[in-house]
Amino acid sequence: MKDRGSLIKNALTHLFLIVASITLIFPFLWMLSGGFKDSLEVVKMPPQLLPSQWNFDNFIQIEKFFPLYRFLFNSVVIAIVTTVLQLLICAMAAYVFAKITFKGRQAIFVVFLTTMMIPAQVTLVPLFILFSQTNLIDTYAGLILPGIFSAYGTFLLRQNIMTIPNELLEAAFIDGASYYRVFGSIIMPLIKPTLAALTIFAFMSSWNSFLWPLIATNSKELMTLPLGLSKLQGKWSTEWNLLMAGNVISFLPIFAVYLFAQRYFIKGMTMTGIK
Amino acid sequence: MRMVGQRKWNRRTAAFVFLLPAVLGLIAFQLLPMISSIFISFSDWDLLSKWTQIHFIGWTNYVEVFSNEKSYTSIKNVFIFLIGYMPVITLLGIMFAVLLNRNIRAIKLYRAAIFVPVITSWVAVSIVWRWLLNGQSGLINYALSKIGIEGPIWLQDDHWAMVAIIAVTIWKDIGFVSIILLAGLQDISEDYYEAANLDGASAWSKLIKITIPLLSPTLFFIITISLINSFQVFDQVLIMTNGGPAGATSTIVEQVYRNAFQFNKMGFAAAQSWVLFVIIFSVTMVMQWLQRRWVVYER
Numbered sequence: 001m002k003d004r005g006s007l008i009k010n011a012l013t014h015l016f017l018i019v020a021s022i023t024l025i026f027p028f029l030w031m032l033s034g035g036f037k038d039s040l041e042v043v044k045m046p047p048q049l050l051p052s053q054w055n056f057d058n059f060i061q062i063e064k065f066f067p068l069y070r071f072l073f074n075s076v077v078i079a080i081v082t083t084v085l086q087l088l089i090c091a092m093a094a095y096v097f098a099k100i101t102f103k104g105r106q107a108i109f110v111v112f113l114t115t116m117m118i119p120a121q122v123t124l125v126p127l128f129i130l131f132s133q134t135n136l137i138d139t140y141a142g143l144i145l146p147g148i149f150s151a152y153g154t155f156l157l158r159q160n161i162m163t164i165p166n167e168l169l170e171a172a173f174i175d176g177a178s179y180y181r182v183f184g185s186i187i188m189p190l191i192k193p194t195l196a197a198l199t200i201f202a203f204m205s206s207w208n209s210f211l212w213p214l215i216a217t218n219s220k221e222l223m224t225l226p227l228g229l230s231k232l233q234g235k236w237s238t239e240w241n242l243l244m245a246g247n248v249i250s251f252l253p254i255f256a257v258y259l260f261a262q263r264y265f266i267k268g269m270t271m272t273g274i275k
Numbered sequence: 276m277r278m279v280g281q282r283k284w285n286r287r288t289a290a291f292v293f294l295l296p297a298v299l300g301l302i303a304f305q306l307l308p309m310i311s312s313i314f315i316s317f318s319d320w321d322l323l324s325k326w327t328q329i330h331f332i333g334w335t336n337y338v339e340v341f342s343n344e345k346s347y348t349s350i351k352n353v354f355i356f357l358i359g360y361m362p363v364i365t366l367l368g369i370m371f372a373v374l375l376n377r378n379i380r381a382i383k384l385y386r387a388a389i390f391v392p393v394i395t396s397w398v399a400v401s402i403v404w405r406w407l408l409n410g411q412s413g414l415i416n417y418a419l420s421k422i423g424i425e426g427p428i429w430l431q432d433d434h435w436a437m438v439a440i441i442a443v444t445i446w447k448d449i450g451f452v453s454i455i456l457l458a459g460l461q462d463i464s465e466d467y468y469e470a471a472n473l474d475g476a477s478a479w480s481k482l483i484k485i486t487i488p489l490l491s492p493t494l495f496f497i498i499t500i501s502l503i504n505s506f507q508v509f510d511q512v513l514i515m516t517n518g519g520p521a522g523a524t525s526t527i528v529e530q531v532y533r534n535a536f537q538f539n540k541m542g543f544a545a546a547q548s549w550v551l552f553v554i555i556f557s558v559t560m561v562m563q564w565l566q567r568r569w570v571v572y573e574r
Contacts (some may be wrong), residue, residue, distance in 0.1 A: 013374050014381075016455050020371065021388035024446065027403045028391060030414065034406070043412035055478045093297035108298065115305045119507060119555055121450050121548045125307035125315060129322070130308065149300030173282075179289030208396035210510045211528075215536050226398035233402050240406050247305050247399045258394045262387060265394070269451060270458035 028251065034244035035059075042241040058158050060246035062232075065239075067220060068246055071228035074252070078143050078224060079206040086147040087195060087201045094157035095183050099169060116151045120211075128215050141214045143224070147206050156271060160194040161187060197268030199262050207254050225250040316431065316545035323539065336546035346547055349530045350520050350554075352437065356526070357505045359441040364452055364501060365494070371449065372456035375487070386457075390450040397447070397510035406513050413554025430516050432525040440511060440524050448504075452497055460486070488571040495570050499562045506555050525561045527551050537545075 032119075034042050035058055037051040062068050081204035097109050127146060130224070151249075164187065172182050214226045223231070229246050258265055319332050340346050375386055378449045393401060407414050419426040427433030467485045476484070487494070509528040512518060518525040518533070527547065535544035 001503060002280075010377075012378050013377055013379055013500060017374055017385040018451070021385055024392055026402070027407060027446075028395075030407065031399075031403045045412070046292050047414055048418055089296045090298065093292040097292050100286060100293070102287055102290050105290070108294070112297075112301065115301065117308075117556070117559070118305070118309060119503075119548075119552055121306060121507065121531050122545075123314055123504050124531065124548065125541050125545045126311040127304065129311070129315075129541070130303075130536070132322075146304050149297060149304055151301075151305075154297060161485060179293075183293070188378075205482035210396065210398055210513075211532070215532075226396045228403060230398050233514070234396070235391050240412070243402055247402055250399050251395055254394055255394070255569045257390070258391070266386070266390065266454055269393075272538065 016274060029107070031244050031247050031251070034240055035248040036245075037241050039239060039241050042244070043238075055241075058241050059249070061256050062242045062245050065242065066228055066232050066246075068225075068228060068232075068249060070221065071223050071225045072249060072253075073183055074140075074143075074222060075207060075225040075250075078147075081140075082144050082147040082206040083199055083202040085144070086153060087149055087198060090198070091157050091188065091191070092148055092155035093154045094161050097154065097158045098161035099164075099166070099187075100179070107171070112151045112154060116155070117176055119239070122209070131216060137216055138218050138222050140222070143213060143222065146212060147202075147209070150202070152168060153202065157191060157194055160191045164190055193264070193267075194271075196261065196264045197271060200257065200265050200270045203257060204250065280302050291469065302429075303311060312545050312548065315542055316549050318542045320541045321539045322541050332542070336543045337550070339543060340547055340550050345522060345525065346527075346530050349525045350497050350550075352522075352524060353506055353508065353526055355376070356441055356444075356508060357502065359438070360505055361467050361498065361501050362445060364445050365498060367445070367449055368452035368497060369458050369487075369490075369494075371453035372460055372484075375453060375561060377461045386454070389453060392447045393450040393454075395447075399512035400443070400447055400516055402509045404439075409517075410437055431520050433520045436516050436520060436524045440508075443515070444508070444511060450503070453502070455497055456493055462493075463489045468475060491570045492566075492572060495562065495566050499559065502558050503555055506551060506558075527554075 026101045033050055036054045036056070038055050038057075041048065041051060093112075097105065097112075101229055131137050131142050136145070169186065177185070197273055208226060209224075210226045210230070214230075217223055217227065220228075225246075229243070229250060231245055232246055276511070301547075302345040314329070314331075316336055317331050317333060320328050324330075342450040354417045366483075371389065375382065389447050406412070408416075410416060410426075410431065412471055413426075415429070416426035429435045429439045463486065467489070468481060471485060507528055508526045509532065512526050512529050513532070516524045518529050529553070531544045531551070534547065538562050
């Protein structure tokens with residue numbers, strides 16, 4: 001008797017989750033199919049779920065309006081460089097905060113933690129001024145620099161490094177290893193899972209960022225994918241098939257990263273909750 | 276003795292080298308901008324004039340933030356957003372998390388699917404939803420017409436635009452909220468439920484007496500985060516409605532952006548951003564205070 005009850009319960013859970021999943025995924029399916037329709041079919045009523053013929057032309061046509069593949073290139077370069085530098089800088093600082101004591105360390109760490117509370121909008125105006133005064137607007141450096149310092153990333157890695165036993169590090173020092181050697185050969189390998197989670201986190205936020213690229217670029221050559229897409233929609237607001245083709249191009253890379261690194265992704269997100 | 280001195284010297288240089296980039300970044304991109312933001316907020320700087328010609332005007336910008344109709348509207352809109360967004364996403368989140376926590380087939384697939392909107396950029400998401408919500412060629416209105424309802428022109432309708440923004444934001448964020456709550460659920464020890472089962476407790480009383488109290492730290496985290504995020508709503512608004520129609524979806528960050536980078540009112544925008552900070556800071560403090568009173572921590 002009890003079995004039948006849990007069978008019904010399971011069926012209801014499946015039903016709810018299937019409906020929820022479809023609701024959450026459907027816009028992406030619609031985007032995909034829209035990206036392959038022609039300009040008439042995309043607005044046809046009644047709508048058709050699949051394109052009557054798969055039209056790859058959109059992915060070429062779109063170049064006529066906007067250098068979308070240039071945006072793709074920019075986004076890739078910026079996301080990779082930002083992620084690598086952020087990880088390195090955060091890990092280095094985290095090592096000090098966790099294991100290398102000196103006078104004043106605690107004070108610096110408190111300042112780090114305090115900046116986590118300041119919303120990005122407060123520093124937006126002066127940052128823009130700083131970058132325009134130093135001619136960094138419309139440069140890769142201007143798009144990358146603000147993203148490579150993360151108090152949150154530092155904090156996360158510090159928590160992880162603290163769990164490494166001091167005896168292990170002491171043994172390395174006795175064997176004659178330098179601080180740099182210990183960092184490269186002991187610390188970094190031991191914190192790989194957290195680094196992996198932070199990698200995905202950093203990559204995603206760089207890939208998806210909108211506000212800073214919006215104010216830090218003027219020319220088409222430096223635009224990132226999200227920014228380019230938003231400009232494209234402003235100009236041709238009815239060319240839904242081209243817009244969706246552009247969307248597909250911006251969605252697929254981050255989706256691929258997600259599929260490969262799903263475990264770390266969700267771990268990275270839930271680590272946020274531990275804070 | 277020399278060994279010890281050498282070791283100390285090494286330690287200091289290592290600390291210096293390792294910390295240097297992070298501290299330089301902290302100073303250049305956090306502290307300096309923060310301090311100058313305070314100064315700028317007391318000036319009428321327009322970006323065109325030189326630094327040396329900066330002209331201080333006292334509290335004028337701050338007074339204007341609360342008398343200026345547009346910035347007042349944006350603050351009001353953010354509260355409307357909050358009222359629509361937070362209760363719904365919290366309740367839905369608990370529901371999702373409880374279901375995602377069940378040990379059934381394909382559960383990993385569901386968890387993965389629910390997370391897809393979270394990883395996607397707001398720009399891509401907003402563009403798709405603009406199309407779905409389009410008055411003529413949108414799928415939503417087509418589906419509504421099939422069941423005999425004539426849908427509004429969502430994003431151009433001053434009553435429905437905010438509803439649409441809220442709904443889309445819930446759709447995008449629900450995966451994030453559910454996964455965090457799921458992690459919280461998984462931290463709850465099975466022992467509690469086993470003991471409750473022995474007492475013959477109903478599913479409802481287990482939810483109210485065990486799950487919710489033990490989930491309360493995570494719940495408070497979620498509520499705080501969604502509060503803070505609500506005050507910072509920007510990307511979706513700029514792309515889906517551009518703050519319109521007639522300011523119906525205008526938000527604080529959208530106003531900061533517009534005043535600074537479209538109207539060159541740097542001083543006013545800086546003041547608005549500090550008002551935003553004060554709001555977020557107070558909310559965080561209130562939440563901390565509430566947390567001490569209500570949240571149950573496992574002993």
